[in-house]
Every structure is written in C-alpha cells, then in structure tokens.
Amino acid sequence: MKLKNFSLPFGAQIFKSLSDEARVRILHLLLKNGEMTISDLEHILDYTQTKTSRHVTYLKNSNIVNARKHDQWVFYSIREEVELVMVQIFNFLNKDTRLQKDQETYEILKSNRELAENRISKQGWSI
Numbered sequence: 001m002k003l004k005n006f007s008l009p010f011g012a013q014i015f016k017s018l019s020d021e022a023r024v025r026i027l028h029l030l031l032k033n034g035e036m037t038i039s040d041l042e043h044i045l046d047y048t049q050t051k052t053s054r055h056v057t058y059l060k061n062s063n064i065v066n067a068r069k070h071d072q073w074v075f076y077s078i079r080e081e082v083e084l085v086m087v088q089i090f091n092f093l094n095k096d097t098r099l100q101k102d103q104e105t106y107e108i109l110k111s112n113r114e115l116a117e118n119r120i121s122k123q124g125w126s127i
Contacts, residue, residue, distance in 0.1 A: 030077055
C-alpha cells in the first residue's frame, strides 16, 4: 500500500523522526532487513536497551514503524505506507559508512545465528 495523501503534518513528523542519528540508523536497518526486535537492534547499534526502546517507541508513535507481538517477542518493521518515502530518503544515504557498518554487523550476526541454529539442529536439539 502506498501513501495516498502525503500531508504536511505527516511529512513534518517523518522529518522530525529523521532528525536523530539513532532513529536514522534504526530505520535504515528496518528498511534493509525487514522485521527486527529491540534485542537485534541493540546488538547491532551497540546501544543500551533503554536507548533503543526509546527511539523505537518514538518511531512507533510517529506511525512510521509497526509492532507485531509473537510470544514474548515484539517485531518492528517500517509501515508499508511510508516504505517508498524511506527508500527515497535512504537512496541519498546509501554510501554513509556508519550505515554500511551497521549492515555489515547485521550480516555477521545473522550468519552467526544461522550457524548456531544449524549446529543445534544437527545435534537434535530444538530451538
């Protein structure tokens, strides 16, 4: 679903959300990788749980990020309505070294997680 009516107040809210480096980094990771938990973001960004939660809550209250609860986990993702706007904004930031480093860290953690899951499943344990 695309954003049909991009109003000035909603546009201002998006730009306010992008006024903090922590939120820009969080949005970039969510845009590139889909759903993530606070724990995922906290490890990648090397922020405290409190700081990460505070910024994700800000993005959620700004209607930029969705939250989906599954068991004890809450998964956050960029709302479909604003995804196109975010893609356009991050097209300008795609060469930023900090954002590239965040993505590299995500890839390392993801591959480590897959290795651990594979090792556990071969031993007959369940996750």
